[in-house]
Amino acid sequence: MYNEKSSEIFEFDQKVNSFSFPEKIDSTIFSQSRNSLTEQIICNKNSLLPSMRIGDKKRLTYLPIEFFREPQKIDSLSNFNKENVFRSSGTSSDICSKSYFSKQGLLSYRHQALISFSSMLSEFFSFQHLSDISGFSLIPTVDNWKFSSLAKMIDWISQIYSVKFIDEKNISSNLSKVSEPIWIFGTAFHYVNLHEMGLRFSLPKGSVIIETGGTKGLQKCLERADLYQRIGETFGLDENHIVSEYGMCELACQAYDFSSTETLDKRFFRFPYWVTPFISRDSRVLKSKGTGSLIVYDPHRIDYKWPIKTEDVVCLQENGSFQIRGRLIKAPAKGCSLLAEKDKSYRNKKQLKQNISRSTTVNNLNQSILFSIKKVDYFIKTKFFDDTVRNIIAKELGSKQLMRLAIEDLLFSLPQKEDDWIKAIENSKVTAGDRWLLILPDSHPFVIYYPLILGFLGGANISVRLPQQFNQGSSVDIFIDRLSTLLSCKINKIDTSYRIKDKSDLSPFDYLLCYGSNDTINRFDMDFSDKLKGFGQVFSTSIIDATDTKTLELAVKDAFSLGQAGCFSSQAIFFLSPDQQDICEIYKILRNTYFSVFSDEQKNLFSLDSLNQEISRYKKLGARVFSESNLSLPLFPFVDFQNITGSFASFLSKHTFVLPFFYNVDYLQLVNLFERVEAFKLITATSSLLNHCQILNSNNFEYRILGCANRPVWDGFHQKTNLFCK
Known part of the structure; x- marks a missing residue:
């Protein structure tokens, strides 16, 4: 699928064709260059469709993917006998895309879907033994997901490979019997649910997990690194045995992203070799590389002969590989989380369990820390910003209006519940007993509160070197004194003139936390790289x-x-x-x-x-x-x-x-x-x-x-x- 030599590609086609496809695809088009393909699709004009410039004089007609969400437009372009229709999940909108296929168009879709999947799988398993590898699908059958192109693709795969359809309820009993490498296909939504259910497996070495995105319906949107980590923890696999699939019901081809050696940030999606991707930055000019909205020309999407302009922003390489960067503004979110509504009751139960777990954690914490949290929370929100302090801050910032805005922002930033305070302390990774020196910039006084309070509540010994303008009598100085009195503790204030004399020794401190310019952070990093937590300019x-x-x-x-x-x-x-x-x-x-x-x-x-x-x-x-x-x-x-x-x-x-x-x-x-x-x-x-x-x-x-x-x-x-x- 990703080979460069045509002879190798055609040889691979012949192997896949041995699976008795009902139709053979004409391989001659596969050998055409990108330029010749471009010449061919320039001729496919339609008065209903927009166009963009390609080269100096020629224009290219393309099909915007949003047309599939507008029945009148897509119906006017669907001048063929409709054999099948697929719909998008519609999890973020009441309006679903409708993608029609003729009988020949559906056969073509099946053919290339199987070639793409087989080619991807052969990167992990010997091609001769692909049919011997057991596969499992978390994607429901076409009986349950009638209009899903994803379910249809898995159905096609099950016609030539051994595939068992499973769900969260029976996955444990099925995977417990596995002794040889397997592959599993599911949406990101499925895998996150399995992880949150606490399920953990140790799949045989060489097994592969295929995820097809889609986390809408979850309480937060996951980064791919986080998703891969969860999948790895659930199945006991490293990230190089996790494959991402990119596809949608409007297209008739898939792109896969995997690598046995590269890290996630260096991995790229690739379509089958017969598909030509382009990008456009402004819907005016077509380009073969760069960052822009992805345009996909698939000569075997025979029912719609034009390149399809998606709403995904990608970084396209000259060889046709790409990385997904996001969605165009005001484009609806997309994905495969079709179980969002079904799983609401489960997610509510899960949240209840998390709340119970958190309450247990709170009860087991040192009661003196809990008491300190309550006192600090009450002190900042109701006591500290009295008229005296407000006047000082207004002078430091330059006006009363700036003072009011700054205090409003600070109070908004604070943890709102005891639970949130505890989680913040845990996330900060502060260790009780560590001696930290805080070096503050002279930009504004509010920078002190966050590290000082979380560090102290986490049990660290905190010392603060005050900038000249926030020395004695400043709001920072007053805050440290009042906080020390409130909690009956000592927070050391280091004079502005203090300098670290020995570049190899921070004594009497263990670590240094510094806010400042990039030059300042770089200077400290040269001497204390293993002991510095530095935050430079953004x-x-x-x-x-x-x-x-x-x-x-x-x-x-x-x-x-x-x-x-x-x-x-x-x-x-x-x-x-x-x-x-x-x-x-x-x-x-x-x-x-x-x-x-x-x-x-x-x-x-x-x-x-x-x-x-x-x-x-x-x-x-x-x-x-x-x-x-x-x-x-x-x-x-x-x-x-x-x-x-x-x-x-x-x-x-x-x-x-x-x-x-x-x-x-x-x-x-x-x-x-x-x-x-x-x-x-x-x-x-x-x-x-x-x-x-x-x-x-x-x-x-x-x-x-x-x-x-x-x-x-x-x-x-x-x-x-x-x-x-x-």
Whole structure:
């Protein structure tokens, strides 16, 4: 299936054809190059369908996959005798796709589905003995999933291979009898349920698990690494014996992703060799590699002769392999979790068991820690932020409005229940008795609370080196004193002048936790790499799809609620707009929305010369800048995203209270930007966009609802890593 040489491919076809297919597929088309295939499909024009440019003059007609969700459109394109119809699961929408097949189209689908599956399986088992390998399917039969293309594919497979249909109730009795390597096919939903049921097996060495995605209906969306870990724990297999399958009812082909040597981040999906994938970044130009929405041309999808443009964003390699990056904005989620409704009662029972288990854990914890949690929770939420402290914080941040926003964000971030506090302490991986030195930045005072409180509650000995501006009499200084008094303990305050003298010895401390610039973290890492927990700079941005007052308020709040000094404060706004909006009106809303948060003292710190220099710099970059005779803050340079030339970093400002606003932004172009600029670590987005904004590897990225950039939940993690774990 993945061989490069045509002779090897045809030889493989002949072997698979020995399974007595009712129809032989013409192999001549398989040997055509991508260019010749492109020439062929250019001719398949249809007035109902859109087209995109390919090359200098030619245009390619394609079939948008959303047409399958619109009965009138897909019916008008289905000019053949309909033998069968498959439907999408519809787990995230009331509207299901309907994909029709003629008799010949269905035979062709069967033929290539079996070739693809057999080819994948032969990577793990000897081809001559494939029919001797026992297979198990967690996918129900076609009698139960009548309109499922996945169930139909398993039915075809069962016609030439030994396949037993099982479910969660009888899987244990079936797998307990297994002594030779097997394969199992199921959805991610099935495997997660098995893991959460506590089922554990030790499959014979060489066994293979095939998962076909789909976790909708679960309480959270799983990352693939997490899914693979759960599958591995359930069946006793390593990740290189777990295969992912990519397919959908609208297509008539599957792509498989597996490797016996590569790690997950280096694995790629591959379609059968006769399928030609393309990508498009803007529905205007077809490309053979890069990041964009996946377009699939399958010459044996004979009922619909056009390339099908999916709503999946992929990174396509020149050899046709690809990695899935996410979904296009406003595309419905997709997957194979057809048991979502059926399993609701089970999931409720499971949650009850988890609650009981958690209660037992709470009761077994040291009662003094539980008492400390209650006291700290009450102290922060009701006692600490009195008028004295509020006035000090307002002075430190620059205005009363910034103070109110910062306190509001902090209280929102706190664990809301005793259970949540306990889980946060556990997740932080803090070890009782460890001696930690906390080195804080001078950006804002709120950075202290999270590591100090979780570290102390976890039993660590905490010392804090205070920045100069948060020394004696600061809100940080007062907080440490009051917390020490409340809990009858001593939290050491280290003077700002303190320096670690011996680069090979941290004594009297065991570990160092540091927030700061990347240069600062790198310097410490050179000397204390095995003892350092360092958090450097990240780049955050807000993505919006509307310019009403409320949306713009939230976007500006993400930037300025900590005076743009928070490590997650947004440094740019991206406006996903198909065409240019009234920038003057947007500017007025932006300027008036949070104009009151800045004190006169802050405005004076940003001199007129500095302001004029920034205005001049942005105008040279082609930005549109509004300026007034008096000093006007904040400054919002408006940048047409389509006209960016040179380095993107040049459009960002090092000055506080300067927030570039990028308009005329195309979603897929934004994906490419995020791939190039590694510093992007956090996206905040409107609720309508959030489910579709997860476009990069989630191991490196965080997503929050618009307005919550500076509301990191106290869950024991920071920048997606355990707070204290070394």
